[in-house]
Amino acid sequence: MEKPEGSPADERGLQPPDRGLLHLWPSGGGTQQLCPQTVLLSRPVMHISLGENHGILLAQGGLVFSFGELSWRGVSVPVSAPVLEASLLGRTVVHVAAGGFHCGAISEQGGVYMWGENTAGQCGQTDRASVTNTTVPEPCPVTVVDSEVVPPVVVRVVSLACGREHSLALSAQNELWAWGSGCQLGLVTNTFPVWKPQKVEHLAGRHVIQVACGAYHSLALVRSLPAQDFSAQSTPKMRERGRSPQCPLADREELVTTDDAVYCPLGVELSEVTRSEPSSRRRVPRLHPAGMSSGSSRGSSASLSSFSDDSRSNPKQTNFPACSRLEAEENRAECASQTDGSPKANPASDWAANKDSAFSDDLELQSLLDKLSVQSESQNATATGDTDSVSSQTGSEDSCISSTPSSDLLTSSYKDDSIFKMQTNNGGASAPLSSSPVCLEEVRLCVERERQALLGCSLTNAHQKGNAAASGRRSLPGTPTHGSPRRRRQAASGSLCAGAASDDSGDGLPSLETEVWSWGRGSEGQLGHGDHLARLQPLCIKSLTGQEVIKVAAGSHHSLALTAQCQVYSWGRNRCGQLGRVDGPVTVPQLAKLSDGLRVWDLSAGQSHSLLLADGDCVQPVLLYCGQQSESAHGEKLQSQSSPLKTKSCTERPTLLPFCIEMSYISNVSGGGRLCAALMDHNVMGFIAAIHDLASRERQFSCWMNDVRRVVIAPLRKKETACQTLGDPCTHLFFALCDSFIQLSKLIGRHATALSYFLQNAQSRDVTSFPLLTHSELFLETYKKYCSAVGDFQVMGGFQSLHKLSLECLCGQQAVLSQLCGSDQSVSKEFDLVSMFYQPLQQLHHYSRVLLKMATCYDVLTEEYQSLQQGCSHYDALSLSLLRKKKEAETTQLFWKTHSGKTTESLRLPQRRVICESSNRSLTPQFAGRFSNHWFILFNDILVHTQFSSFRIYPLTCLWAKTITEDGSGFYTIKIICPEESFTLVASTPQEKNKWLRSLNQAVDQVLGGAGQGSSPGVTAAVCRTASYKFVTDERFRDAQYSGSWMAGRVHGRGTMKWPDGRVYKGNFKGGLEDGYGECVMPNRAQDKPDVYQGQWKEGKIHGFGKYKYGSGEVYDGCFCDGRRHGYGMLSAGKLARTSSGLFIGQWVQDKKTGYGVHDDIMRGEKYMGFWLDDQRHGSAVVLTQYGVYFEGSFKENKMSGSGLLVSDDDTVFHGEFSDDWTVNGKGVLTLANGDRLDGLFSGEWSAGLKVVGTYVKPAMDENKEKDEPLLGQYAVPAAQRWICVFDECWSRLGCDGAGNGERTAAWDNIAVTITTARRQSPDLSKSHTKVLESLEFIPQYGEAVTTANYDNIRRYLTKACETPHHPLGWLVETLVTAYRMTYVGVGSNRRLLRQAVLELQAYLTHLYSIIRFLFPGLPDDGGIIPDAPDISPYKTRRNSIKVDQGVFVVSCSSLLLPLLLPRLYPPLFTLYCLQQEQEEALYWERILRLNKQPDQALLGFLGVQEKFWPHWMSILGEKKQIVSSSKDACFISAVETLQQISTTFTPSDKLLVIQKTFEELTLEVKPFLAGDFLWCMDDLFPLFLYVVLRARVRNLGAEVSLIEDLMDPNLQHGEMGLMFTTLKACFIQIQQESTT
Secondary structure (H helix, E strand, O other): OOOOOOOOHHHOOOOOOOOOEEEEEEOOOOOOOOOOEEEOOOOOEEEEEEOOOEEEEEEOOOEEEEEEEEOOOOEEEOOOOOEEOHHHOOOOEEEEEEOOOEEEEEEOOOOEEEEEEOOOOOOOOOOHHHOOOOEEEEEEEEOOEEOOOOOOEEOOEEEEEEOOOEEEEEEOOOOEEEEEOOHHHOOOOOOOOEEEEEEOHHHOOOOEEEEEEOOOEEEEEEEOOOOOHHHHOOHHHHHHHOOOOOOOHHHHHHHHHOOHHHOOOOOOEOOOOOOOOOOOOOOOOOEOOOOOEHHHOOOOOOOOOOOOHHHHHOOOOOOEOOOOHHHHHHOHHHHHOOOOOOOOOOOOOOOOOOHHHHHOOHHHHHHHHHHHHHHHHHHHHHOOOOOOOOOOOOOHHHOOOOOOOOOOOOOHHHOOOOOOOOOOOOOOOOOOOOOOOOOHHHHHHHHHHHHHHHHOOOOOOHHHHHHHHHOOOOOOOOOOOOOOOOOOOOOOOOOOOOOOOOOOOOOOOOOOOEEEEEEEOOOOOOOOOOOOOOEEEEEEOHHHOOOOEEEEEEOOOEEEEEEOOOOEEEEEOOOOOOOOOOOOOEEEEEEOOOOOOOEEEEEEEOOOEEEEEEEOOOOOOEEEEEEEOHHHHHOOOOOOOOOOOOOOOEOOOOEEOHHHHOOOEEEEEEEEOOEEEEEEEOOOOOHHHHHHHHHHHHHHHHHHHHHHHHHHHHHHHHOOOHHHHHOHHHHHHHHHHHHHHHHHHHHHHHHHHHHHHHHHOOOOOOHHHOHHHHOHHHHHHHHHHHHHHHHHHHHOOHHHHHHHHHHHHOHHHHHHHHHHHOOOOOOOOHHHHHHHHHHHHHHHHHHHHHHHHHHOOOOOOOHHHHHHHHHHHHHHHHHHHHHHHHHHHHHHHHHHHHOOOHHHHOOOOOOOOEEEEOOOOOEEEOOOOOOOOOEEEEEOOEEEEEEOOEEEEEEHHHOEEEEOOOOOOOOEEEEEEOOOOEEEEEEOOHHHHHHHHHHHHHHHHHHOOOOOEOOEOOOEOOOEEEEEEEOOOOOOOOOOEEEEEEEOOEEEEEEEEEOOOOOEEEEEEEOOEEEEEEEEEEOOOOOOOOEEEEEEEEOOEEEEEEEEEOOOOOEEEEEEEOOEEEEEEEEEOOOOOOOOOEEEEEEEEOOEEEEEEEEEEOOOOEEEEEEEEOOEEEEEEEEEEOOOOEEEEEEEOOEEEEEEEEEOOOOOEEEEEEEEOOEEEEEEEEEOOOOOEEEEEEEEEOOOOOEEEEEEEOOOHHHHHHOOOOOOOOOOOOHHHOOHHHHHHHHHHOOOOEOOEOOHHHHHHHHHHHHHHHHHHOOOOOHHHHHHHHHHOOOOOOOOOOOHHHHHHHHHHHHHHOOOOOOHHHHHHHHHHHHHHHHHOHHHOOHHHHHHHHHHHHHHHHHHHHHHHHHOOOOOOOOEEEEOOOOOOHHHHHHHOOEEEOOEEEEOHHHHHHHHHHHHHHHHHHHHHHHHOHHHHHHHHHHHHHHOOOOHHHHHHHHOOOHHHOOOEEEEOOEEEEOOOOOOOOOOHHHHHHHHHHHHOOOHHHHHHHHHHHHHHHHHHHHHHOOOOOOOOHHHHHHHHHHHHHHHOOOOHHHHHHHHHHHOOHHHOOOHHHHHHHHHHHHHHHHHHOOOO
16 A cells, blocks of 8 residues: 655654544454554544544644545555645644545534545535546535525534435534435435435424434434424424425324334335336446446445336336325426436325235236345345445345436445445455346335234334334424425524534533434344334434433444433344344344443444443443454355354453553544544543543432432332322422422433533533533522422421332332442331432532542633632532531421421421520520410521410511610520511520520521621621511501511511502602602592502602592692692593593692692683682682683682773773672773773673663774773783792702702702612613713712803703703703693683783793702803803804803893793794784785785885896706796795794794894895995895795794794894894884785
């Protein structure tokens, strides 16, 4: 053999590494004569995989080496000098796999690289031009693409397995992909080879954990599905595809419980073909590139599969790899299409449904039977030894059918293997033998024979058949469809793991709920389904479901499965004893015979041998071997044998390999072909030994727990008399104990499996990913639950009853029980069962010890040391804690046993533990009588005070114990504080006092979970805590249930109180009373609806601002004082109020309307705005009706009394005396709308008619011009006296007793506290609102002098403060806006209220500015000057102040506060302006419409605009167009559009800016026609501006002008803006007077 070129000498060193040391030895040598060969590399070997005659290994750093017979390169590489795969340099490889005669590797990015023999497409190379080249000499990438997603994505591969003619890849999504040839692919296809990787659809949607490949069969370890997922699994895709991808629900349920005879055993539906047997078969050998035929290629079973001429010409001959006729019909077009030159096929009848039709001819059936029997005899006559080094020897029943007769390269998986392929001993070329496909009729006949055998005694074991029919499994059987749900998603970017993929079930630990699926050839029973049939699609092995399989391995023709209980199941060929038993071939999994005390945790399978890695009696792992021995390997000759049983040169059971004792710690084994390999680690600083020791003990512990489950728990749970023997409470506790034991057992099994994966996967052996560290919370919680379950059962005396039950149920297994209990005594004592159930607690100490030993291998500053040390402390603390709990349970059980009786039995609970008791009179109440009998018992949840036959219980959650240090009596006293009682206890000695005090506080702290504030365990229990308590004797909270915060025996903090009468309070408490914000629901039996209050409380009463919803439907939103409405408030009457239905907003005093308020009576259609006294209208007021009647005057005792002014809707005015509502009585003057007056004495009701004794006065004609409007507002409440209660509430929120009467620092502190509290108690705030509150929490620099530099900061702060109602200023603005709208909206929308509305707004500004000046004392008085004005823009200058001189500007309350208030008050105020200017507006708009009918030039001429100002061109989208005489709306467009924006602004300053901008735009448009030094004169400007106003068509221009005039800053009236505003006002007046003729 040639020396390989390019062997990297630098990669082979003389000194072996500390870990990843590789040992190789032949499988055929005797166990006593073997001497493993060490492969020395300078890098540790991470993984190794063996093929038929070659191997591939992965070294640290992602380097790949090959050795053995590399036939694809024509070289032979010795094991001692493996050659580096140079083409993979630069690609960090994380996993390698070797097939029969090809190799594969996976890069860190999940890419697949394949090389070697490619005769069957097993290397996945799709280049059709190179198909004739049957080898791939160098690694080439193979792209796995998921075309089902849109757009298609490249799949990331994490694991790879290779057979002789196929390859399987496991993706990061735990889906399986396959390529190559043969039924072992599991694909739904009839075209081979499969060049591109395809998804195994039958496993799509399932969680595949690991895959393994035999020569011509495949295994997959799959996570089981929950039982409820059967129907839900395929429902979405059924609707998506429009057809059922699975069996119907009824059929599916049958498949779960029936045996293999229910569904197609092949996993493929056989279509009807011609019954004529081909007379001859062509045998055309395919030549290998080296001159050998394909049949002689090592391990290559690819050959030419040919049909006779008759079969080629028959268009009906085809096959469908599906068992469902429906699916075959739907896939007719796809399945019938063949490769180039093949005829199209039509579907045939279903053989499964009508099997008699296929064999109607008895003569033909007999002929086929004779032929098959001759072939079988020939096969038996020539079968000898194990000749798998080149090709497998299988019967015709192991063949499948090829449907590509015209293809040049056909898979030999569908060939007839009944004829031997000869092989030379040195592995050279063999004689060219051909293989031909078995006819479809033969396969049908084989299937029929298998079905008949299954109906009789069957090939499988009888007990397996019975169990299969009786037992259901959690995953669907291998139904012969490809309709498993597909997961259409993008490729995940999960972490890559090499070797066996460690599956997790959500919490990171491997799942033990697994199944084993198999498919491919089954002639040797290697599929494990109880027959010798092939399977085209994966099928679940029923007998392994529920066995907790954690790893599978596949030899050439046998299979192995390793369980979490360290047991090995084997099935398939057993000619050399490779199954670990002496019997013949096994078609169902059976346990291998292992010696006692051996626990297998890794395995591998080769050609005719199996290799096991197990824990034995020694410290290091041991190697076990079963299979072919040297005698068979070297003396094997072809001879006739009558039985396929093993020869004498075979092992009867797994045998220990002696040389493994000399090795160090073996972490992984591998088998393949005729070689065995093991990876070994040196024990450096005891690190490896510690991990192996932990893994070994954990596996031993898992096996022990499994034995307890099997021997003790399972029989006792099934015992029918268990409930009667244990009693009702103990029965539930026993089943809870069993459940917790099973949960702990599963956790230990999963942990042991994770440790095995940790040892085997050398690449990811990172100590920070150690299971005990990454899943510490899961371990701690599971152990705690288990210990609590055991203790509860023990406390209730359950083990005594369980002892009796065990004697009845397990009387014949005394020795086994004694061994499980760890005692040599017989199980005649209760102690043995108790110790057995407490035995798992010992494992925690072992965890702590191992982690500490591992930590010593690292430097104390490293992250690994810190993590290990922390884990060690956690497990050590838990171990000590559980041991204490064990002792407490034992003490409590003894206490109940000693003090049995009716009194104490009522206190006996499973979770209750006794801590100490005072039966020796160590603790007595203070001032107790000499002959009194007091007994105190401290449990872990209550303190019991027993006196004679009565007792009192004090829950520890609401108990405070403290020592009394200032007591001069000399007694050793302890103060006990409870919610409704406090008492003093006296201890007999100081030691007893300290003991009880410490025990009490420790018990309280423990029952609180150690989460109390101010807690010091063992010294002082938490003063503040959260607990629940039901009051009994308290006068205020009698029979109420409280849940919430406490402090020193009183409710304090946030909590919920529920009274028996239905009253519920949820909110804050302080000192045992409601205090702070709270919500209370109070039953209202009269209204049959509860009253609900939300707001502030103080000292148990409603106090502060809140909202009260009455059961009658009324809602009060305002201030309270001592449970009464007091201060500002708004009361809205609901629909249920019969007396009145309306809304009142104003001042309240002691639950009565007193002070200024507005009442809107909806029933009468009246609105009252004035003073109140004791719920009656009293004082000055204004009344409006829905009919437009306006009254202002005085009220007394809820009636109009005294002088008043009444104005009707038609402007009739009466000014005189009133005696009742709308009743005139006394002197008065009645002025009609036309000016006529009637003076005299009036009496009567206004709406019914008036009696008059007086004088009628008709004014002269010249007096019309001098007629004055009635003086409105003279009897109204002055604006400064309105809403005083609102401003007082704001001052109160700032912490001031009155206006300006308070500390400024305290005011800012109150603001910060209010904002912070609101933000914390309002979790549903938006992000923007939360940011505003966070910014307002910071107190600004309010004490410094205000300059132009910080004036804008104050303005911005005020803007934010007014945006949120949580700020006192924001609440004030919001309340004022509500009051303003309530006053001037609806009935109050009367034009006669305009003057009062303006004055009220100005009063708002004055009061608000005084509050702001209190907060910011640096602000000047209204109209004051701020020095050091910066160079600011004109916009800011005119918006906030007027520039008086360079360096100063004036600040006024209107300029600062109007932008905050006016936008919210604008709608009602502007409506009043519109109503006031209604007549003028009508005249103005009529002129606007008339004048705008004229063209531009005509209107300019009419208005007297000089022609030099007339524009002649207009620009439209940058293009100039001439203005003609007919043009309209073409002149001064920019100025017109600017003026139209006046309607979109709110404040006078903004409106003035619009006017100024209009003049600027007008000047810009006129400048091009005039000289540069042009100055406006009013004669030229007015007509031109009048044109702009006409063309702007501003609605309600008169209201705009009046609003600006009333509210503009006085500092602006005489400046430039004042002149511009005067011009606009003049234009409005001019338009009204303009003649249209």
